[in-house]
Amino acid sequence: AQSVTQLGSHVSVSEGALVLLRCNYSSSVPPYLFWYVQYPNQGLQLLLKYTSAATLVKGINGFEAEFKKSETSFHLTKPSAHMSDAAEYFCAVSVSNAGNMLTFGGGTRLMVKP
């Protein structure tokens, strides 16, 4: 079965600092990987996705993530944090031999200090 682990349930950065949110996955077959953002009282919005093409994936709002098979990781980064980036971030995985659903990590709450 596939699984996702997000290290750090809370991450705090200063405005303008690098954002790094960690995601490690477990899967016996090549995975599809996703990062979603959830603003307060809203649904989930896709930031970016890895679907076996380029390993460095660029998403919306200046975010990017790199798929590293050797490390089973898909960490999310942004060079310079904005106050508007404060939200909950979820990493998710799906695999072709385990149904069509997404399995989510525990989430990371990003706080941005002025």
Added chain:
Amino acid sequence: SAVISQKPSRDICQRGTSLTIQCQVDSQVTMMFWYRQQPGQSLTLIATANQGSEATYESGFVIDKFPISRPNLTFSTLTVSNMSPEDSSIYLCSVRTRMNTEAFFGQGTRLTVV
């Protein structure tokens, strides 16, 4: 992409009663899912809504508690039955069009049971 309309957006219900949540998609989709997000938690898959057949439930979720209907490829309902305060959560409808694409989410239904 897919646009999902989910209603109600929120409700406060008495314990022992039932609430039916509706999910309407603007296009035909084969994969439709229902997730629960408990306060401060990640998303947990309740079930996959199958068109024309019984839903497929994940471990810990049963049909008597969470009956699901899917009469066609654009609509589904989730009922939360005999509610208790522990059922207070956000319930989200989600769809996917293909395995290598992202899932789209409704805005969620914020349920409070008193």
